[in-house]
C-alpha cells in the first residue's frame with residue numbers, strides 16, 4: 001500500500017494532457033457486450049476502474065486485448081451470461097452497467113450490488129424501474145440483483161430522479177428490445193451522448209440524447225465498430241482548479257470547453273483569467289481570488305464531482321462562500337481532512353461554508369473517496385510543507401498518472417510504500 005507525498009508551495013506552469021473520460025469509459029466497456037463482433041475503443045484512461053471492467057468482460061468470456069494509445073479491442077463472440085454476484089463488481093460503481101448490457105444481450109443477468117465512492121445513499125431504484133418497464137423480473141437476492149426476461153419490449157419510462165446511471169442502463173437494456181422505448185426526464189451528461197454515439201455506431205437507433213427525452217427504436221442485432229472516447233471533463237476541471245489554486249499559467253490540453261462551462265464560469269467569477277480554444281484552456285489566476293457560492297446540479301449545472309476540489313480552492317478566496325451539493329448532500333468526507341490542514345469550514349444544514357483566505361498547512365490526511373482525494377492533493381499543492389495522503393486506491397480509480405501529470409507542471413509529488421504501522425493505522429482510521 002502506498003501514500004502520496006506532496007511538497008507544497010510550488011507554482012504550476014506548463015501543459016497537461018487530459019485523458020479519456022472515466023464516466024464514459026466505464027459505460028462504453030460494458031456496452032461492447034451488446035455487439036456481435038469486435039468493438040474497438042480508442043483513448044481509454046489508464047485507471048483502475050477500466051482495468052476492473054476489462055477483467056469483468058474477460059470473466060464473462062470476452063476476448064479483451066490492448067493496443068497502443070490505450071486502445072482496447074473487445075470481441076464479445078464467446079461471452080455468456082455468467083453470474084457476477086461478488087468479486088470485482090463490488091470494487092466500483094459502474095459494474096451496474098453489466099445489468100443493462102447483459103439483460104439487453106442475454107435476457108438475463110446476475111450482478112452484485114455495486115461499490116464506488118461512498119457519497120451517502122446511492123439507490124438504483126430508477127434503474128430497476130426501467131428494467132421492469134421493459135419486461136424484466138428483478139429481484140434482490142442476498143445482495144445481488146437477479147434480472148430475467150422472456151423478451152424485452154420497448155416502454156415509456158419516466159425517471160423520477162434525473163440519473164446518469166439509470167439513463168445509460170436503460171439505454172443499454174432497450175437498444176435491442178422489441179419496439180420503441182422513450183426515456184423521459186433523462187440525464188443529459190456528455191458521457192451519455194458518448195455512450196449513445198458508440199451504440200449508434202454499433203447499429204442502434206437512438207434519438208434525443210442530450211435532451212431530456214430519449215427515443216430508442218429497438219434493433220435485432222448490433223455489430224462491432226470503432227469509437228474514440230471523449231476527454232474527461234472532471235479530470236480537466238480538477239486540473240483547472242489546481243491551476244487556479246497553485247498555478248501561474250497552465251494549459252489544459254485535450255478538452256471540450258463547452259463541457260466545462262459551469263466550472264469555468266465560477267472560476268472566472270472568482271477572478272481567474274481563462275482563455276479557451278477548440279481543445280485547450282489556458283488558466284491564469286490573478287490574486288486575490290474572490291469567494292463565490294456554488295450549487296451542484298445535474299448537467300449542464302455545476303458537477304457534484306468537482307464540488308470537493310472546488311471547496312479546497314475556496315479556502316484561498318477572500319470572504320465567505322457557500323457550497324451546496326444538491327446531488328449528494330453527504331459528499332463531505334473531505335471537510336475534516338481540510339480542517340486538519342487549517343481550513344476554516346462550517347457545515348450548516350445542507351451547506352458547506354468556507355471562510356478565507358487561509359494558508360493551508362501540510363498534514364497527514366486520508367482520501368476516503370475519489371474526489372476527496374483530488375481535493376486533498378490540491379490542498380497539498382497549496383499548503384506550507386509536506387502533506388501525506390493515504391487512500392490512493394480511490395484516486396487511482398479515476399485519475400491517470402496524477403503524480404506524473406502534476407510533476408510535469410512543476411509540482412513535487414511522489415508515492416512511497418507505507419510502513420506496516422502506517423497500514424494498520426490507516427485500516428483502523
Ligand SMILES: CC(=O)N[C@H]1[C@@H](OP(=O)(O)OP(=O)(O)OC[C@H]2O[C@@H](n3ccc(=O)[nH]c3=O)[C@H](O)[C@@H]2O)O[C@H](CO)[C@@H](O)[C@@H]1O
Nearest residue numbers: 023093094121122123124125126127161163164165166327
Ligand atoms: C460512474 C458514473 O458515471 N458516476 C457518476 C454518476 O453516478 P450515478 O450514475 O450513480 O449517479 P446518478 O446520476 O444516478 O445520481 C444522481 C442522484 O440520483 C439519485 N438516484 C440515482 C439513481 C436511482 O436509481 N435513484 C436515485 O435516487 C442519487 O442518489 C443521486 O442523488 O453520476 C453522478 C452524478 O453526476 C456522479 O457523481 C458520478 O461520478
Ligand SMILES: C=C(OP(=O)(O)O)C(=O)O
Nearest residue numbers: 093094116117305370371
Ligand atoms: C463518484 C464518482 O465515481 P463513481 O460513481 O464511480 O463512484 C466520481 O467519479 O466522482
